[in-house]
Amino acid sequence: MNAQSTINASGRMAGKERLVVIGNGMAGCRAVEEILAACPDRFAITIFGAEPRVNYNRIMLSSVLAGERSFDEIVVNSEDWYTDNAIKLIAGDPVVHIDREAQQVVSRGGVIESFDKLLIATGSDPFVIPVPGKDLGGVVTFRDLDDVEAMLAAANTSKQAVVIGGGLLGLEAAHGLSLRGMEVTVLHLMPTLMERQLDEAAGFLLKSELEGRGMTILTGADTGEIVEADGKVAGVKLKDGTEIEADLVVMAVGIRPNGTLAKASGINVERGIVVDDHMVTSDPNILAVGECVQHRGACYGLVAPLWDMCRSLAARLAEQPKGYKGSVTSTKLKVSGVDLFSAGDFSGGEDCEDIVMRDASRGIYKRVVVKDNKVIGAVLYGDTQDGNWYFDLLKKEEDVSEIREALIFGQAFASGGVSLDPKAAVAALSDDAEICGCNGVSKAQVVGCINNGANSVDAVRSTCKASASCGSCTSLVESLLALTLGDEVEESANTMCGCTSFGHDHVREAIVEREFKSIPEVMQELHWSTPDGCSKCRPALNYYLLCAWPGEYIDDQKSRFVNERLHANIQKDGTYSVVPRMWGGVTNPRELRAIADVTEKYNARMVKVTGGQRLDIFGIKKEDLPAVWADLNAAGMVSGHAYGKSLRTVKTCVGSEWCRFGTQDSTGLGIKLEQMSWGSWMPHKFKMAVSGCPRNCAEATIKDFGVICVDSGYEIHIGGNGGIKVRVTDLIGRVETEEEALELSAAFIQLYREDAWYLERTAPWVERKGLEWVKSQLFDDPATVPALAERFRHSQSFSQDDPWAQRAAGERSDLHSHVGSIGAGPPTDGAIKQVEPAE
Amino acid sequence: MNAPDWVSVCSKNAIEPGMAGTVPVDGGPEIAVFHTIGGDFYALVNSCPHKGGPLSQGIVHGDSVSCPLHNWRISLRSGEALGDDEGCTPTIPLKVEDELIWLDRAVILAEQRA
Numbered sequence: 001m002n003a004q005s006t007i008n009a010s011g012r013m014a015g016k017e018r019l020v021v022i023g024n025g026m027a028g029c030r031a032v033e034e035i036l037a038a039c040p041d042r043f044a045i046t047i048f049g050a051e052p053r054v055n056y057n058r059i060m061l062s063s064v065l066a067g068e069r070s071f072d073e074i075v076v077n078s079e080d081w082y083t084d085n086a087i088k089l090i091a092g093d094p095v096v097h098i099d100r101e102a103q104q105v106v107s108r109g110g111v112i113e114s115f116d117k118l119l120i121a122t123g124s125d126p127f128v129i130p131v132p133g134k135d136l137g138g139v140v141t142f143r144d145l146d147d148v149e150a151m152l153a154a155a156n157t158s159k160q161a162v163v164i165g166g167g168l169l170g171l172e173a174a175h176g177l178s179l180r181g182m183e184v185t186v187l188h189l190m191p192t193l194m195e196r197q198l199d200e201a202a203g204f205l206l207k208s209e210l211e212g213r214g215m216t217i218l219t220g221a222d223t224g225e226i227v228e229a230d231g232k233v234a235g236v237k238l239k240d241g242t243e244i245e246a247d248l249v250v251m252a253v254g255i256r257p258n259g260t261l262a263k264a265s266g267i268n269v270e271r272g273i274v275v276d277d278h279m280v281t282s283d284p285n286i287l288a289v290g291e292c293v294q295h296r297g298a299c300y301g302l303v304a305p306l307w308d309m310c311r312s313l314a315a316r317l318a319e320q321p322k323g324y325k326g327s328v329t330s331t332k333l334k335v336s337g338v339d340l341f342s343a344g345d346f347s348g349g350e351d352c353e354d355i356v357m358r359d360a361s362r363g364i365y366k367r368v369v370v371k372d373n374k375v376i377g378a379v380l381y382g383d384t385q386d387g388n389w390y391f392d393l394l395k396k397e398e399d400v401s402e403i404r405e406a407l408i409f410g411q412a413f414a415s416g417g418v419s420l421d422p423k424a425a426v427a428a429l430s431d432d433a434e435i436c437g438c439n440g441v442s443k444a445q446v447v448g449c450i451n452n453g454a455n456s457v458d459a460v461r462s463t464c465k466a467s468a469s470c471g472s473c474t475s476l477v478e479s480l481l482a483l484t485l486g487d488e489v490e491e492s493a494n495t496m497c498g499c500t501s502f503g504h505d506h507v508r509e510a511i512v513e514r515e516f517k518s519i520p521e522v523m524q525e526l527h528w529s530t531p532d533g534c535s536k537c538r539p540a541l542n543y544y545l546l547c548a549w550p551g552e553y554i555d556d557q558k559s560r561f562v563n564e565r566l567h568a569n570i571q572k573d574g575t576y577s578v579v580p581r582m583w584g585g586v587t588n589p590r591e592l593r594a595i596a597d598v599t600e601k602y603n604a605r606m607v608k609v610t611g612g613q614r615l616d617i618f619g620i621k622k623e624d625l626p627a628v629w630a631d632l633n634a635a636g637m638v639s640g641h642a643y644g645k646s647l648r649t650v651k652t653c654v655g656s657e658w659c660r661f662g663t664q665d666s667t668g669l670g671i672k673l674e675q676m677s678w679g680s681w682m683p684h685k686f687k688m689a690v691s692g693c694p695r696n697c698a699e700a701t702i703k704d705f706g707v708i709c710v711d712s713g714y715e716i717h718i719g720g721n722g723g724i725k726v727r728v729t730d731l732i733g734r735v736e737t738e739e740e741a742l743e744l745s746a747a748f749i750q751l752y753r754e755d756a757w758y759l760e761r762t763a764p765w766v767e768r769k770g771l772e773w774v775k776s777q778l779f780d781d782p783a784t785v786p787a788l789a790e791r792f793r794h795s796q797s798f799s800q801d802d803p804w805a806q807r808a809a810g811e812r813s814d815l816h817s818h819v820g821s822i823g824a825g826p827p828t829d830g831a832i833k834q835v836e837p838a839e
Numbered sequence: 840m841n842a843p844d845w846v847s848v849c850s851k852n853a854i855e856p857g858m859a860g861t862v863p864v865d866g867g868p869e870i871a872v873f874h875t876i877g878g879d880f881y882a883l884v885n886s887c888p889h890k891g892g893p894l895s896q897g898i899v900h901g902d903s904v905s906c907p908l909h910n911w912r913i914s915l916r917s918g919e920a921l922g923d924d925e926g927c928t929p930t931i932p933l934k935v936e937d938e939l940i941w942l943d944r945a946v947i948l949a950e951q952r953a
Contacts, residue, residue: 462923530900530901531876531877531901532857532875532876532877532900532901533900534898534900534901534905534912535897535898535900535905535910535912538898538900539898557858558855558856558857558858558876558898558899559857559898560898561898561907562896562897562907563907565896566896570893570896570907570908572890572908574891574892574893622896814853814860818860818861818862818863819848819849819853819854819860819861819862819872819940820847820848820849820853820860820862820940821848821862821863821864821865822846822848822862822863822864822865822867822870822942822944822947823865
């Protein structure tokens with residue numbers, strides 16, 4: 001249904017009051033969601049948004065900047081939501097005037113909308129410190145997607161960034177820019193980071209952690225001016241004279257409620273738009289929610305209060321006023337790998353008791369502040385598992401004198417000392433305890449949606465949105481699932497798929513230890529809940545069995561993705577592309593001629609040089625594949641496995657043979673690596689490269705396995721990825737000879753083959769297991785590398801048959817031909833086309 | 840609705856369990872004939888309701904198939920997209936008789952005109 005079609009010319013839907021919302025952000029849209037839930041048919045709704053896009057989760061912008069998420073993944077309400085609820089969205093056209101007399105708003109583009117009720121949700125503006133140079137090109141704030149895009153563009157071309165502001169937002173910006181490869185300096189006016197949320201000790205731990213990641217943190221740094229060169233930012237000069245070079249400056253010093261429009265129309269605005277407990281402004285027909293408001297003297301810049309406000313607003317409109325009484329807030333920092341939680345007041349004082357626990361070796365610091373036997377503040381660093389529990393005690397103002405002794409050890413100990421079960425901890429949370437901070441979902445709401453049939457984390461995510469944003473509450477949601485549904489969702493954390501309650505590691509171990517030799521056997525013995533699995537677990541099991549029993553397990557074609565079954569890449573139009581192997585990226589006239597001939601003979605539509613230095617022939621029909629392979633085989637070429645979870649290519653530069661900088665024969669080593677490892681099945685695609693010198697022309701530092709040749713030998717790098725999330729390799733060692741490089745490659749590949757989860761590339765695998773673990777597996781015992789390499793060679797002795805040759809010779813021709821055909825003529829009994837019965 | 844115009848297309852042994860065979864049609868859309876691991880047969884137009892992916896090349900599990908292009912799961916019984924997705928691929932009446940697979944040609948040809 002089209003929104004506009006249901007609205008008549010005056011903009012008024014028959015029998016409905018007109019609600020106009022100024023602000024298409026988190027508060028505005030959340031308020032509309034609550035209103036639709038509380039009184040679904042009361043309003044015809046129009047939303048004005050200043051940004052030309054649908055409603056998205058602003059607090060996840062830091063994840064977009066860090067490359068952990070795409071914009072699509074942080075959209076809260078897609079276009080369908082507006083359409084389905086007949087909401088008229090006017091995006092990219094901000095309201096510039098409110099006429100309270102006429103009850104109309106006017107947009108910059110001249111759109112006029114009348115209202116019965118007006119909701120202002122204009123949020124806040126980033127604060128820009130008034131120093132010389134603040135308007136230069138290259139100075140940005142961190143508030144909306146445009147800012148993120150400006151930062152991403154800068155990160156592509158620039159090297160050095162200065163982030164002014166060491167609060168939540170500034171540090172998330174700094175983290176994102178650092179992950180994007182920039183050298184980042186954070187300038188913070190106060191002596192410790194995040195001083196509003198952290199005490200000195202936690203601030204110090206955070207500073208050390210960020211410095212350990214390569215950022216420079218300057219505290220007590222007072223910005224004097226932003227320095228210009230050629231009309232652009234060149235650096236930042238502090239008041240003490242220090243100068244820091246920069247081609248990007250991010251101002252993230254704070255936000256200010258945006259009450260400009262409200263003030264101009266005569267609504268009472270102090271620091272923010274003044275509202276009562278029902279979110280009503282000084283004009284009874286005008287409401288306001290979110291960061292733009294001031295309630296009981298307080299303005300909020302966090303998400304949780306916003307949900308409370310929206311609920312109060314909707315309750316009031318539904319004539320069931322509950323009233324908003326203000327919010328106690330808690331904070332988590334969205335910087336991957338830094339666990340940090342803070343809530344309430346931790347400034348301490350005379351009648352406050354501080355309970356502190358430090359575990360230096362594990363990098364854990366916890367501090368709970370108690371006053372009059374009640375928790376009034378908590379700071380957790382390194383282990384934030386009990387954050388929700390402390391926050392709950394704080395909000396409830398519960399008397400903790402009974403559990404005072406064990407309070408600092410967390411809920412498991414404090415609530416009896418008998419149970420270390422995380423489920424018990426979650427069970428003890430109150431119904432209105434917040435589970436998902438991103439989407440403002442309480443425990444009662446999650447349990448409600450589980451009781452209504454959501455029996456997996458994914459189902460909970462799509463129903464009530466808990467854990468659908470940053471994901472930091474996933475373990476809480478899992479515990480609630482386990483608690484509510486009992487054993488039905490046991491081990492849901494990393495289960496292979498919905499068909500089993502077991503995770504990848506458990507299944508792999510069972511295959512080896514209990515000697516399972518077929519997919520049906522695994523499914524039977526491990527109690528699969530579906531008759532024959534699904535498209536997720538079947539390819540994984542096929543791989544695990546193949547890896548565990550080389551030469552013994554018989555590959556299951558029906559559990560292979562089409563690309564591997566047909567040894568070619570399926571393309572969007574259902575045709576295939578074919579990539580012959582070019583060892584080390586080297587080819588010759590004979591091979592080029594064969595590729596040219598195949599291209600013409602089978603009417604291929606394009607030949608493309610791939611990112612891995614191979615030639616890809618596009619537009620081949622399924623039926624023609626065996627003939628194409630036969631022709632390429634005749635020229636001595638074999639399958640490039642460009643379609644498989646297997647070794648793809650080994651990229652090389654020309655090395656010492658031609659290059660004036662080359663230190664070793666990188667092309668030769670690349671060819672040897674490829675000839676050693678081609679045809680091997682892997683958990684995911686696997687790419688290698690060899691660069692002849694540290695100039696790294698073959699880009700070996702973003703490959704799964706990379707070699708950089710140096711004068712003294714070979715640097716060995718692992719775990720790189722040039723894909724969705726770029727990751728630079730880790731150096732794991734240096735070797736002197738080609739033989740050692742080859743041996744280490746074989747050992748590393750086998751370790752990855754035997755340990756990683758199916759569809760897990762080396763980069764996330766190395767991060768999950770830890771670089772130290774990988775190193776220890778390879779180097780702790782001098783016997784390991786030869787043993788792993790030997791297992792790889794054993795496996796390779798069965799898998800280095802060219803799949804093209806077998807198919808071109810007629811094997812499995814049934815996969816390429818039709819089983820029969822239907823003509824247009826009249827039906828006859830003899831319409832059957834003769835086919836060979838399958839085995 | 841007219842009586843079925845049954846036409847035999849292949850021996851039931853031509854398609855191994857867990858796989859699918861394709862049947863081109865003069866003047867009609869290509870048909871995919873599925874043989875489930877459990878031993879049942881189904882026929883669908885060989886085109887995913889999402890972006891037209893060749894369903895015959897997908898992974899067959901239970902009584903559904905996952906499209907090879909974007910992993911939509913399509914019911915072999917109803918042709919409907921399962922899970923959160925929406926859309927439907929036409930199903931073709933099928934019977935197994937005398938060790939042969941029979942399809943209703945009238946329905947197939949009607950699909951082309953529709």
